[in-house]
Amino acid sequence: MMTRKVLGTTAIVALLLGTTNGIATAAPVYGSAGAGDAYYPEDGNGGYQVDDYDISIDYDPASHQLKGVAKISATTTQALKGFNLDLLGFTVDSVRVDSRDASHRRESAHELVVRPAGSLRKGQKFTVEVAYHGVPDPAGAWFLRPSGGAYAVGERQAASSWFPVNETPRDKATFTLRATVPAGWSVLSNGVRENVLNTAGKTTYTWRERTPITGYLTTIAIDRxxxxxxxxxxxxxxxxxxxxxxxxxxxxxxxxxxxxxxxxxxxxxxxxxxxxxxxxxxxxxxxxxxxxxxxxxxxxxxxxxxxxxxxxxxxxxxxxxxSVSLWNWSDLCLKECVAAYTEDLWSAQKEGLDLDRNYRETVSKNLTNPTFWSAKLHDGGPDSEMANAVYYRGPLFMHALRRQVGDRAFFAALKAFPQAHRDSNATLQQFIASMECYSAQDLSAFTRAWLDSTTIPADRYLWPGNLKP
Ligand SMILES: [Zn+2]
Known part of the structure; x- marks a missing residue:
């Protein structure tokens, strides 16, 4: 059995490989329809990384009609005969890859499958231009205002509700929006407003974000x-x-x-x-x-x-x-526990909140409340990890961590980490490793008790440093 299996695998590999001048090269394939997140494997796409989005839209607040042209510059990460973009709804009028017509089809609710006229080599830079129109799907992240205004905002998906995108935090690119609306309306988006152009009863706003951005962090808002x-x-x-x-x-x-x-x-x-x-x-x-x-x-x-x-x-x-985006959605605590604790640090500095006292009171109140401790802060499972635990227990974890490693190590790591992973992705494990590095402590038992458990941490992890009441 073992031999046959190995031979079978070899045969498949041989079929997938071509040779050029005796050097094996992978035959072009379709990029995967997902970027590989463990919880949401279908989010985003594989086979390429976007370098730049150049999005032009014309929006009519009266009819809600949106007409768009998306020019996406990207680089392949493997030889491709086709690839996916994420787009919810809309009629796709045309797709061109490197200025040549490409065939395209829709798959499931938000996949746009593109097949260029020719294959793309690994590492090849290419542009894909998608023309599309329609009323944004009300099931998406495009919200209408009674005034006729609209805005797009959402986590984990927002951009695909109004332009074709590789919608995964694992792909970050620069972003330019040119949005045309009837005169009297304004458009806000990410980045710097570069230009406002009035022509024939319409106004075009140009916004440019030079800091690489991931899809769900883009936004557009149209109002007065x-x-x-x-x-x-x-x-x-x-x-x-x-x-x-x-x-x-x-x-x-x-x-x-x-x-x-x-x-x-x-x-x-x-x-x-x-x-x-x-x-x-x-x-x-x-x-x-x-x-x-x-x-x-x-x-x-x-x-x-x-x-x-x-x-x-x-x-x-x-x-x-x-700036430091999640690599996995299971690491939500990396961004939410820190952001929630930053609120407490603000209240401590600006309003005199006593964080030790606040911690002791909150923990003491919940010593015999198993529900308070039952949701995991890390890897809580798909569609449950957004649970409120990161907001109400995240700050306690962060404060206990601070008392465990000491202020010097805690604040040094808090400052070094975003600079080390700027414009990139990171994991919760890397964050803990950074705290370990600055404190010279092994935090594995501490983080197991706080992040991976569904019960109250044992006393030695619950009351580190001077926290014991
Ligand atoms: Zn948040």
Whole structure:
């Protein structure tokens, strides 16, 4: 059996390999329809990495019709005879690869399968241009406003609701948006606003994000915004926008320079080329750390306004989640535990919150509450890892970790890590390894107790350092 199996495998390998001048080269294949995340293997695509998105859209708020042309520059990571892009809905009018017509078909809800006229070599740079039109699918991340405005925001998927994309945090690229809307409407997106052009009753806004960005961190918002432009002390302009009725958030957004200074003192240089925020009404209250311009959704009629801790959280993600993106969604705690704890660090410094006391009170209150400890902070499973545990127990884990390794090691690692993994991806394991490196401690038992357990940590991990009441 063993021999036959080995022979069979060899035969298949031989079929897949061609030879050029005696050197074996892999025959072109279709890139995979997923990027390989353990929880969401279908998210994103394989076989290439995008270098740049150049997206032009024309949007009509009255009819909700969107007409787009996406020019995507990419590099193959293997020889390809075809590859996938992610796009939810829309009619695809044409696809061209390196300026030649390519055949294409739709597969499942959000796969666009492209077959170029000729194969692509491994390491080859190529461009794919997709023309498409239609009304964005209401099942996606494109939200309509009663005013006629719209915005796209979502985690894990957002971009594929309005342009073709390799929608995985494992693929980051520069991004330019040219959005044309009827005169009187404004468009906000990521990056720097480069140009506003008025022609024949329409306005085209050009936004350019030079810091590599992943699909779900792109955003677009179309409304009749009030703009707030501020500057950081280093001169970086911060552009924020408020949809009609959300202007009550202007005072808190004015604290953004102070918040970024505070976070820079913790995490090192701000890693994105611009900053700001977008405030919109929506069907729920929530926020997402869109790159360089977090989006705050206020439930219509709730009278809610964001507070400084909300801004601290979303902007902490500019380092943790945006610049340093997750490699696996099972590592959600890498970005959420840190962002949630940053809120506490802010409250400690600005409002005098006693974090040791806060920790002791929260833990003591939940000593006999197994539900509080039952969701794993790491690898909690698909569609459950977003559970609230990272928000309510993440800060406790971070504070216990801090007391375990000591302030010196903790804050040194907190600053070094985002700089070491800037514009890249990282894992929770790498974060723990960094804490181990700075503290010269073996944290494997500590992290097993805090991250991989469904019960309360044993006393020695629950009360490290001076935390014991
Ligand atoms: Zn968050």
């Amino acid at each position: 915004f009030t703009l707030l432009t501020q500057r950081r002390s280093n001169g970086m302009p911060l552009v924020s926008a408020f949809a009609p009725g959300t202007e009550g958030n202007i005072p808190v957004e004015k604290r953004l320079p102070e918040i970024l200074d505070f976070e820079e003192s913790l995490f090192g240089a701000y890693p994105i080329d611009t900053g700001g925020g977008v405030y919109e009404f929506g069907p729920f209250t929530g926020a997402l750390e869109a790159q360089g311009r977090s989006v705050y959704i206020i439930a219509q009629g709730s009278g809610t306004v964001a507070n400084a801790r909300n801004l601290v959280h979303e902007n902490a993600h500019q380092w943790w989640g945006d």
